[in-house]
Amino acid sequence: MLPIVLYNGRRHWTAPTDLADLIDTAPAGLDAYRPSLRYLLIDAGAYADADLAAQRNLAAALFRLENSRGPEPVREVLTALTDWLSDPEQAELRRSFVLWLRQAFLRTRLPTVQFPELGNMEEIRIMLTDRVLDRTQQWKQEGLQEGLHSERRMLRRLIRRRFGEGVEVQSTPLLERIVQPEVFEDLGEALFDCADDRAWLARLTAAVGGNG
Template sequence: MRQVSDRGYRKLFKNKTIFRQLMQTFVHEDWVQELDFNSCETLDKSFIADHYKETVSDLVYKIKLRGKEIFIIVLMEFKSEVERFMSVGLANYVGNFYMDYVASHKRIRKLPPVFPILLYSGSRKWNAPESLTDLIEGEEYLGDYGLRFKYFKIAANAFSKRRLLAIKNVVSTLFLVEGHYDLELLKKELADLYSRESDRAAVSLLLNWFLQLLKHGRIPPQASEALEHVFDSSKEVRQMLEVALQKERRGYFNEGKREGKREAERKSRREIALKMIAKGFELALIAEVTGLSEVALRRLKLEKPKK
């Protein structure tokens, strides 16, 4: 399940809309409102120490603040157990980042600011010290030479249902699913999000994540009703959902099916894929739903829909 969490969360928060919502909604610092989200991009690098590679994933964003580059690190912690010394791991991560930065920028005189975020999706309360100072006994004796480091914690299960319901964006809906599972509430919130959010790619990523939670038993099978409710007003997308759920429950093809029915199902999957492409869904979600490869879907995107 860790690999599913890793891939799913990385895909979610690599989306710029979802990253912007995370920052603007859950990081209450004045400077966040001055970030230029049009300039943000992710670095194709990881600085996780070997000790944490089995339980932690990471993203590094480069973004402009008042015209200058800063870096925002998002470490995603998936295991339920609370890592008491996570501030040590994050301090090491930032140190590794800076060492790499110095090596690749030979003429710099100063380093750029780095803002470290811990994003925790486990079930327990995250009560580990966020400041490295709080983990060092007698640190105050060292005065100015004591170590100073602190990370910013975002724990999905730390936010009340009322607060998340008031936010109404992709990230708050994600946190609702993980921290306050309620089928009827989930049906309403997913439907509202689908009709409200203009970034279809962001919605696609969330729905794909939701399908993965169903597939791997992280949420009850009855939660499929929430997805059915989301698309209740859209015939073609409802058809897409029914195919997806049938695939998850019984497998897409069984031995002994007639060739004619197999051909009909192939055509149905193709039609569903074309409709999802037209609506702007991500290829990863379309592939998950229809069983078609992303290569086949890219070919379909080049075809003109028949009138």
């Protein structure tokens, strides 16, 4: 049995990869009974696009799509996939990719765009060339908003675990005013440095003031 965590969040994975690291040190004589389970972490966002592009690998192609910030890398990946999955025996895999692209990926990245029924990856690639080329800025902006939403949601979960639901409720309207991803990175580190909830709220308020 090989435990695997496949993670595709915007922020890099920072949690321990061994269950034992999440459990306090046991009293003397009980260490042998402390649970330990190490898992293999695959953090899709930690791979550089150039490294992924050099691999003729379907998983690498999927990671490139999920990490993309504009239509150009998406078209590049789709061109490669159209070639790689051209054999008749790959028909089921082609259908699965097309379904995911149409029902999940494109609707998430461009929720305001009305897409026609797209039957294959070549149609999707052509559609991106013809109809989305002039929407690059919208794509980037919506991708940024999606990333900010994920950052806020993750930080709220960490606040709740660290200081409780009440502090999370107090923090939420302040987090909504932050629009710079790097501020969330700083706050993620500061959260665990603050001794108590008052110190955290003061740190968050200062970050919001600087963000404005």
